[in-house]
Amino acid sequence: MPGFVNTVKSLPKTFWAANTLELFERWAYYGLFNLLALYLTNSTETGALGFTQVEKGMLMGIVNAILYFLPIVTGSIADKFGYKKVLIVAFVILSSGYYVMGLVTSFAAVFLAFLYVAIGAALFKPIISATIAKTTNESNASLGFGIFYMIVNIGGLVGPLTASYLREISWNYMFLMSSGAILLNLVIVIIFFKEPPRIQNSESLAKSLSTAFLNIFTVLKDFKFVVFLAIIVGAWTVYWQYFYSLPVFIEQWVDTAPMYNSIYALCPCLAKVIGTSDGHILTEKIITMDAFFIVAFQVIISSIVIRFKPLPSMITGIFINSIGLALMVITRNPFFVISSIFIFSIGEMTFSPKILEYIGRIAPKDKAALYMGTQFLPIALGNFIGGFISGGVYLKLSDKFEMIKQMLPQLRFEKLSNEQLFVSATKILNTDKAGLTDLLWNTYHPYIFGGVLIGIGGLTVLLLYVYNRKWM
Numbered sequence: 001m002p003g004f005v006n007t008v009k010s011l012p013k014t015f016w017a018a019n020t021l022e023l024f025e026r027w028a029y030y031g032l033f034n035l036l037a038l039y040l041t042n043s044t045e046t047g048a049l050g051f052t053q054v055e056k057g058m059l060m061g062i063v064n065a066i067l068y069f070l071p072i073v074t075g076s077i078a079d080k081f082g083y084k085k086v087l088i089v090a091f092v093i094l095s096s097g098y099y100v101m102g103l104v105t106s107f108a109a110v111f112l113a114f115l116y117v118a119i120g121a122a123l124f125k126p127i128i129s130a131t132i133a134k135t136t137n138e139s140n141a142s143l144g145f146g147i148f149y150m151i152v153n154i155g156g157l158v159g160p161l162t163a164s165y166l167r168e169i170s171w172n173y174m175f176l177m178s179s180g181a182i183l184l185n186l187v188i189v190i191i192f193f194k195e196p197p198r199i200q201n202s203e204s205l206a207k208s209l210s211t212a213f214l215n216i217f218t219v220l221k222d223f224k225f226v227v228f229l230a231i232i233v234g235a236w237t238v239y240w241q242y243f244y245s246l247p248v249f250i251e252q253w254v255d256t257a258p259m260y261n262s263i264y265a266l267c268p269c270l271a272k273v274i275g276t277s278d279g280h281i282l283t284e285k286i287i288t289m290d291a292f293f294i295v296a297f298q299v300i301i302s303s304i305v306i307r308f309k310p311l312p313s314m315i316t317g318i319f320i321n322s323i324g325l326a327l328m329v330i331t332r333n334p335f336f337v338i339s340s341i342f343i344f345s346i347g348e349m350t351f352s353p354k355i356l357e358y359i360g361r362i363a364p365k366d367k368a369a370l371y372m373g374t375q376f377l378p379i380a381l382g383n384f385i386g387g388f389i390s391g392g393v394y395l396k397l398s399d400k401f402e403m404i405k406q407m408l409p410q411l412r413f414e415k416l417s418n419e420q421l422f423v424s425a426t427k428i429l430n431t432d433k434a435g436l437t438d439l440l441w442n443t444y445h446p447y448i449f450g451g452v453l454i455g456i457g458g459l460t461v462l463l464l465y466v467y468n469r470k471w472m
Contacts, residue, residue, distance in 0.1 A: 007140045015135040015144060017192040019151045021087070022128050024185045026155025027162070028098060028178035029121060030291070036282045037247045037390075038061060039171055040110075043419035047452035050417055053248070053395040053402075055107050061387010063114045068380035070122030072216060072370055072373055076208040078127045082195065086123055087189045093120030095182035102175025109160050121372065134196040157291035164284045168276065177465045216377075223372065224471055225362065229378045230356060232466060233461030235318045236382025237389065238453050241325060242290065242344065244390035245398075245449070248339065249329050252400040253437065253446060256281040259334040281334070289338055293345035301349040309466040310358035315461055317351025320344075322457020326450035329398070330440065332349045389452065398446035400437070407443070 040056040042048030046362050051059070078086045097117035104110055127150075136144035159181075166173035180366055203211070250256075260279050264271035305313050324344030328337050356375060362373035395402050401418045404425045405411070411428075414420050426436050440446075 001340065007171060008016050010140050011144060011147075012135050013192065014131065014196055017188060017194075018131040018135065019148060020122075020188055021185050021193070022148065023151050023155045024181045024188075025094070025121075025124060025128075027159035028094065028181040029159070030156040030159045031163035031181070032098065032101075032160030032178045033243060034156075034191060035163055035167060035174060037244055038251055038283060039167075042251070042416075045417060045419045049105055049110065051107060052391075054391040056248075057244065057387040057391020057394070058112050059107070059114060059387075061240075061390070063118050063383050064240075065380040065384035065387070066115065067118035067121050067125075068376045068383060069118065071126045071376055072214040073209055074122045074236050075126035075130065075373070076212045077123065077205065078130070079203055080203070080208050083127050083131060084189060084193055087127055087193065087363070088186065089180050090120045090123035090127075091186040091189065093117070093123070095179045095186065098175050098178040098397060099183065100385075101177075102172045108148060131196050149298070151294045151295045153291050153298070157288060158334045160284050160288045161289070164282050164288075166312070167284075168169050168282070185288065188455075210281075211383050216374060219367065219370050219374050225319055225359075225374075227467060228358075228362075229374065229436050231460060231463045232314075232378040233381045233385065234456050234463070235314075235321070235351060236379050237386045238318075238322050238325060238457045239348065240383055240386035240462070241390060242287070246325070246328055247287055248394070249446075249449070250286055252281045252398075253441065254283075254286075254332050254334050254337060254430055255434070255437075256286070256334045262335075263291060286334065286337060288342070290345050290348070291453075293342055294349060297345070298349055301346060302353065305350050305354065310354040310361065313354045314462050315468065316359065317347045317349070317354065318464065319347070319461045321347025321351060322454060322461070323347070326454045326457070329450040330447040331452070353438050377413045389456075393452060394449060397452070398449040400440055400446070403440045403444045403446070404436075407440070 037056055037060065039048050040051045040059065041053060042050070044050040094117060097113055097120055101110065101113040101117065101129055104113055132144055133141075159178075163174045163177055171220055251346050257279050260271055260275045260281050263274070263281075264279075273275065274285055305317075321344055324340050324342070327340035327343065331337065356372070357377060359371050360368060401421055404421055405413050408425055408428060411421065411424055416424065423438070426433060429436060429439070431439065
């Protein structure tokens with residue numbers, strides 16, 4: 001115990017300042033991102049935007065892909081101008097961007113505002129991980145990065161829960177929360193953040209950026225590594241459906257009233273805290289269970305996975321992750337969905353950390369940093385492809401309102417919001433909302449979407465197995 005306490009004490013103030021910045025940035029980002037698919041697609045009567053699934057997929061997939069690609073080059077900007085200055089710029093962009101996102105309503109305006117936020121996030125992302133690396137040493141790095149990973153997931157847990165309560169009042173409050181959290185970060189970075197030691201970059205910004213792009217192409221000359229990155233795109237494509245498609249699926253198809261009633265029977269106070277006044281549990285609270293499971297079980301899973309080589313662990317983790325996500329969309333039972341999220345989380349905890357470990361193992365020692373920097377490429381591509389899957393593919397296979405349009409083509413749906421469309425359909429078919437949902441489920445089988453996820457995940461596992469047999 002004294003050794004642990006001494007290790008904690010050895011971590012400098014800048015380390016703790018950086019982790020605090022990460023906590024509130026993740027709070028702001030996931031507080032918005034976990035609810036974004038719902039905000040974009042829910043009916044306008046609720047204060048949401050009423051976008052189509054295709055518009056949602058394009059917006060989330062393209063912008064998030066850009067967000068994950070830019071850190072490959074934005075690290076050069078931080079090295080050139082200094083971490084503190086770039087953090088201040090990033091937080092000004094993020095805070096104003098979140099605020100503006102809550103004001104605009106057209107697709108083009110929301111897209112541009114979210115892209116603006118992505119630029120701020122991309123400026124922030126490489127600085128904090130670099131600061132953690134620079135403020136730890138061989139004796140405390142393991143603890144330092146463990147604390148950092150825990151902080152990320154605490155922010156990812158608390159942010160969406162807070163946003164969930166606020167959006168019951170007004171969707172705008174969710175954006176104000178994110179903007180306010182970043183303003184707090186701005187105060188913290190100005191007062192408490194001290195520039196960590198770094199190599200002064202005398203090159204021009206244009207030269208630094210061109211060098212960053214050239215470094216990417218240098219790494220991509222390694223054919224074996226490129227094949228690995230291409231295969232891993234499939235894993236991330238499936239993974240991002242948890243945030244792009246699952247919230248919409250739960251909102252449209254899963255009745256959470258039985259879960260609320262079961263919790264109320266055991267603990268009425270808890271049910272009132274997590275539930276709504278009409279006896280339901282909001283979708284985003286279910287989505288947040290992934291972050292909860294990671295916070296609760298990451299240490300246990302890591303202690304098991306550490307015994308195995310990276311590629312077999314990745315193969316197992318991606319398979320489990322894909323199975324978990326597919327299981328979530330084959331049922332309307334909320335308890336089964338929660339159980340499937342647990343399976344999904346085990347897969348995520350198994351494969352995700354092993355990707356970095358594998359890259360570190362196969363990278364030439366003199367190019368380790370360059371190889372590590374490309375880890376964002378498959379994540380970016382997974383977002384891009386995943387956006388289209390959660391758009392057009394989900395629309396065709398699982399969107400409830402698209403099914404109503406197919407069932408009742410006589411409705412002039414172009415003039416109706418989703419809520420109006422649903423109410424009109426119940427009147428024409430002489431049923432209630434639950435009955436119409438049952439009819440659509442049994443007629444159009446929206447769970448087929450799970451087969452798409454299994455297909456992509458299974459192909460990824462197969463290709464990774466072949467890759468492992470051929471090159472390892």
